[in-house]
Amino acid sequence: MKISFTVGIFSFIILLIVSCKPPVSDRINKEASKISISKLPENPLELTPLAVSLQPEAQTMATLYGNSTAAKRLKDGADYAAGSVLYLVTWKGKADPDWFGAKIPDRVITVERIFIGQNGKKNYAFFKGPAHNTGLEMKKDDRESAILSIPVAISP
Amino acid sequence: MKLKFKIVLCILALVLLAQLIRPEEISLAKTPQAKALTGVPQKIAKILETSCFDCHSDQTQWRWFDRLTPVNFLVASHIRDGRKSLDFSHWDSLATPQRNAMLYFALNGILSKEMPLSSYTALHPAAKLNPEDIDLLKTYLLNNAVSKPADVENAEKATEKQAVQGVKKSPNGIAYLPDYRNWKAISTTERFDNGTIRIIFGNPVAVEAIRTGKINPWPDGTIFAKTAWKQQKAKDGSVYAGQFVQVEFMIKNAKQYAHTKGWGWARWKGENLLPYGKTVKFDTECISCHRPERNNDYVFTTPLAINDLNRK
Numbered sequence: 001m002k003i004s005f006t007v008g009i010f011s012f013i014i015l016l017i018v019s020c021k022p023p024v025s026d027r028i029n030k031e032a033s034k035i036s037i038s039k040l041p042e043n044p045l046e047l048t049p050l051a052v053s054l055q056p057e058a059q060t061m062a063t064l065y066g067n068s069t070a071a072k073r074l075k076d077g078a079d080y081a082a083g084s085v086l087y088l089v090t091w092k093g094k095a096d097p098d099w100f101g102a103k104i105p106d107r108v109i110t111v112e113r114i115f116i117g118q119n120g121k122k123n124y125a126f127f128k129g130p131a132h133n134t135g136l137e138m139k140k141d142d143r144e145s146a147i148l149s150i151p152v153a154i155s156p
Numbered sequence: 157m158k159l160k161f162k163i164v165l166c167i168l169a170l171v172l173l174a175q176l177i178r179p180e181e182i183s184l185a186k187t188p189q190a191k192a193l194t195g196v197p198q199k200i201a202k203i204l205e206t207s208c209f210d211c212h213s214d215q216t217q218w219r220w221f222d223r224l225t226p227v228n229f230l231v232a233s234h235i236r237d238g239r240k241s242l243d244f245s246h247w248d249s250l251a252t253p254q255r256n257a258m259l260y261f262a263l264n265g266i267l268s269k270e271m272p273l274s275s276y277t278a279l280h281p282a283a284k285l286n287p288e289d290i291d292l293l294k295t296y297l298l299n300n301a302v303s304k305p306a307d308v309e310n311a312e313k314a315t316e317k318q319a320v321q322g323v324k325k326s327p328n329g330i331a332y333l334p335d336y337r338n339w340k341a342i343s344t345t346e347r348f349d350n351g352t353i354r355i356i357f358g359n360p361v362a363v364e365a366i367r368t369g370k371i372n373p374w375p376d377g378t379i380f381a382k383t384a385w386k387q388q389k390a391k392d393g394s395v396y397a398g399q400f401v402q403v404e405f406m407i408k409n410a411k412q413y414a415h416t417k418g419w420g421w422a423r424w425k426g427e428n429l430l431p432y433g434k435t436v437k438f439d440t441e442c443i444s445c446h447r448p449e450r451n452n453d454y455v456f457t458t459p460l461a462i463n464d465l466n467r468k
Contacts, residue, residue: 027452028366029343033461045462049341052353054387054395063344063355074337093346098449098456100267100294101260101349105460146392153355153397155337155383156320156427 032091032105034130042067044087044111050074050152054093061105062090064150073152080148084116088147092131107131110138114147122148174225179232191215193247195255200296204244204262207272207283211238212262214245221279234273241444253350256301260349261445263293268448303351305387305395320429326422327433333405336381342366342459352384353397356457366459373418373453378408380457400427404442406455417443417454 037043047065050073054061066073070084080086090112091105108129115123124144193201209215211234222231239245242261250258265271266285277284323332342358358366361377381403388398407413407420421439423432432438446454 027371027458028369028461029458030461043463045460046340048338049344049355049357052344052355052385052397054346054353055393056395057393061344061346063341065341071338096345096456098268100264100297101347103346103348104343104458151390151396153383153385155400155403156429 029105031107035089035108035111036127036129039127040111040113042085042087044089044113047071047085047087048074050086051150052153053150055090059093060090060109061093061103062088064088064147064152074154080116082116082118082120084114086114086116086147088112088150090129109133112138112143112147114144171225177225178223179229193244195252196259197296199292203285203289203293207285207289208242208262209244210280210283211235211273211276212242212244213239219280234276240440253303256297257350259293259297259301263290263297264448266290266293270448297349302348303387305351305389306398307389320427323424323429324431326424326431327436327438328416328420328422329436330405330407330420330422332422332424332429332431333379333381336379336383336403336405339363339381340462342380342462343457345457346387347384351387352401353387353395354382354384356459357381357383358459358462362459363462366461367463371453371455371459373410374408374455376409376411378406380406380455402426402432403429417446417450419454 033045035044044065047067048071049063050066050071051064052062053064065087066080067083067085069082070080070086072078073080088111090109092107092109093103094106096102096104109131110129111127113125113127117123122144124140126138126140126143192198193204205215210217216231216235218228218231222228242258242265244258247255247258262271267290272283272285319334323334325331336357336359339357339359340363341355342362343356345354345356347354357380359377359379359381361375362380365371365375365378382405383403384401385397386399386401387395389395402423402425404423405421407422408418409420410418413420416439421442423442424430425432443454446456449456
């Protein structure tokens with residue numbers, strides 16, 4: 001009698017705890033947000049998006065981010081000034097489960113960073129994402145010029 | 157016993173009398189001549205005709221039980237609302253991209269399990285779609301209605317640009333928000349159905365809501381801006397954002413926008429940022445396509461965890 005009462009109360013409390021958990025949405029694209037931030041000087045996802053691109057062969061999609069210095073290019077079209085920080089984050093693309101006709105970011109393949117110092121000196125760094133496969137060879141000089149020449153997405 | 161009989165008789169009489177009251181649609185209904193969707197294979201057209209045309213075209217086939225009052229009022233309201241959302245009657249006057257957009261819209265209505273209405277398939281079992289039908293539609297669209305990016309025009313060098321001055325308000329009174337390019341990207345999408353590439357921006361309220369995981373419903377003050385650019389192919393095979401197509405906003409205010417599902421909807425098109433929509437209620441089009449997401453506060457995008465997962 002007493003035991004069953006305790007058990008009853010106990011399960012009731014557990015039920016309360018479980019059901020009172022704040023409703024945290026599962027509609028966050030967590031897989032696409034893992035970018036081993038601890039190795040990076042800043043979180044690229046918090047910077048200003050400057051450009052988007054697709055690589056149809058590799059089935060990847062990428063976003064170019066910049067700090068406020070780099071983001072000036074959106075307004076004046078000028079070259080990236082000294083102090084610019086650029087990130088190119090590349091994802092595998094996946095079918096949008098909610099819209100047949102769209103693709104959205106899946107896991108991160110690579111994160112690339114370019115810092116432009118005084119007198120235009122560039123510093124390139126490369127980071128592997130969770131979906132990186134080792135076969136991918138990145139040549140520093142090629143990547144630098146490729147990233148710097150990505151056309152920014154212009155809006156009126 | 158006798159009383160019971162009288163009551164039954166009375167009800168019967170009422171039901172019969174009620175048959176005189178009928179929705180306007182039914183008196184207008186002629187036997188429709190079968191008009192197929194031109195330009196699509198017969199198999200595809202057939203699927204849509206069988207399952208959707210009763211409510212989404214002017215070719216409704218009224219069955220005898222559909223004609224009975226009060227069922228006919230229900231059917232008529234389905235047709236009215238259905239044709240407001242999607243209407244195949246004007247197919248012949250549409251250009252190919254619009255036809256394709258319509259087919260993608262239709263297929264997504266089916267995939268979201270909203271369509272055809274289950275109350276309808278219960279009485280019209282032939283309208284039920286089987287997985288083979290759906291695969292047929294998917295394959296057709298993937299093979300025939302995927303927009304290819306334009307080849308690179310001589311990559312014009314970005315120049316100092318003038319902000320567009322005096323952007324007009326949207327027909328529902330919403331004013332243009334010029335600052336969204338300083339917001340964060342909550343996602344990006346490739347749309348192969350219409351050959352665009354998109355950034356979905358979230359304002360600081362949206363980003364904070366993502367951080368705390370409180371995004372269903374999104375808090376008042378949340379704003380999304382979604383920009384679309386034409387896909388443009390470069391020499392190296394990559395695809396970039398080309399010509400600017402449009403920017404769309406969703407502005408959350410549960411009270412102010414209660415009549416439009418808690419969101420203010422607005423869209424500006426082209427380099428000149430012309431407000432989209434002919435009437436105040438143009439936004440029923442937005443809501444009708446976002447409706448399958450009604451359990452997610454009408455939002456499609458699954459946002460990136462911008463500053464949560466990656467916190468140092």
